[in-house]
Amino acid sequence: MPLFRRSASATGAAGGTREKAVLSPIPRDIKVLIAAAFVIALGYGIVAPVLPQFAASFDVGVAAASIIVSVFAFMRLVFAPAGGALVGKWGERRVYLVGLLIVAISTGACAVAQDYWQLLLFRGLGGAGSTMFTVSAAALILRLAPPDSRGRVSGAYASTFLMGGILGPVVGGLLAGFGLRMPFVVYAVALLIAAAVVAIMLKKPSAATGDEVAVPEPMDLREALADPGYRAAVVSAFANGWATFGVRMALIPLFAAAVLGAGPETAGLALAVFAVGNALALTFSGRLSDSVGRRPLVIAGLVVAGLSIAAIGFTDSIPLFVAASVTAGFGSGLLGPAQQAAVADIIGSSRSGGKVLAVFQMATDGGAIIGPVLAGALADRIGYDWAFAVTGAVALAAALLWKLFGRETLAKPAQPDG
Structure with missing residues (x-):
């Protein structure tokens, strides 16, 4: 199946046809x-x-x-x-x-x-x-x-x-x-x-x-780990698991009660608006990563999510708490599809990626398990502001790794003849 089909509906100034990219x-x-x-x-x-x-x-x-x-x-x-x-x-x-x-x-x-x-x-x-x-x-x-x-x-x-x-x-x-x-x-x-x-x-x-x-034929895990794009994706998966799957679910309800003096309904609202922000970003982030590349969307998502989650620990009012939550969800929605697509680019269509995807999933699950434990210990000892700040720093560190070492995995389309 060709990835780009020739379209005769668009004509140039000289009356000829020009190429128009059509998504498969x-x-x-x-x-x-x-x-x-x-x-x-x-x-x-x-x-x-x-x-x-x-x-x-x-x-x-x-x-x-x-x-x-x-x-x-x-x-x-x-x-x-x-x-x-x-x-x-x-x-x-x-x-x-x-x-x-x-x-x-x-x-x-x-x-x-x-x-x-x-x-x-x-x-x-x-x-x-x-x-x-x-x-x-x-x-x-x-x-x-x-x-x-x-x-x-x-x-x-x-x-x-x-x-x-x-x-x-x-x-x-x-x-x-x-x-x-x-x-x-x-x-x-x-x-x-x-x-x-x-x-x-x-x-x-x-x-x-x-x-x-x-x-x-399965892709060898050592081959995947030799790719800087895959290594960056594993790190960002760990950071995403820590922040959005772990700390968000475990600490936000506790923070709402202990710091804001709010009830379970406020914590539920924060979790719900996170999903709203996530859904909003998902309406376009996947398509955008197919056009501008995976790397910019991954970095942007990690930065937005990291800064927003870090800000949660410093909020002192329910409106700011909810606003930070919805923004964090938006960042997670920017990150997810681009990160998955980057791993798919590395594996390719002709090979099975079972072990490679398993390690990628383990990174997410590992972050979701370790994050709440360490962040919870920080909250107990030195406060929620530090717990959320360190969580945000983990996401920002993953963004920096992508910026410095991660490669763009999206292949450029072949240029049309003529």
Whole structure:
């Protein structure tokens, strides 16, 4: 499929034709994966509000109930290398479906758990399955996306996931009225439906296209780490996990209560407007990274997010707190698609990137786990202003690394003849 098609509709002054770049259409298989991502994110959001309460219903303390939330992310982190290896061995499509089924079965098992330890085991298994379909979905999308549309595809995938994540808690809160087990049942059924849709609609590659009959040759991790663009992407993924997935979720509610004297509704508002800012940036950041390049969008996103998150710790009023939150979300929306597209550029369309993507995901998950712990310790000892300032500094340091050492991965289009 040509990346740029010749258009005769535009004429020059001399009456001849000139070249007009036309973006390649998004393949149907990617649209199937994007639709499945919405169902997955919706279901994850459905169980999120009730999971700690369900764990606490087994007569355990706050710490034990929190571990139920953390074990999912922990298992994603430790199982990521195995998930990446499976993608290289079995192919993306098979690993995606198996991972989806594991999460569906483990979620259904959570609904019938009889004690805390059963719930902990089943939730941990779900984290392992989540890594399998996350890594394989990323590998499929990044391999199937036309090179001139990788940013646009990454933006569409992120937007769909964001929408599901926003709507999910609302649906979950309503379902909780039927009992704390009901959201798990609904999520499990939704995952089974998503798996069936993907199995039917996602094309089964032939030997000519690779995957299950002829698995594409995997990219060697050492080769990826030798690329300054990939090294910069791993660092920025860690910083993004620390700031936007870790500290934002863990410290913003505590900051709102301890410093601003506000209730949970203010913390919820801050998290919601972060999502609004993120969604606003995602409407154009993917397309922009396909035209101006990945590097400028990554750097801009890290700078905007870093400065905004650092500013949160110095706010003394709710309007400033909310404004900083929405700006941080905007920066995260600038960063995400460009960063994903940069990794896709490095892997290319002809190879499987299971292990390479697994390390990239591990960097994000590692930041999301380490960030709240270190920032929380800083908040306890020297204050929230330092906790948020150090978090912002991590993002700014990643931006500086991209500026000094990261390379532009977007290939320039071939110039037309004549």
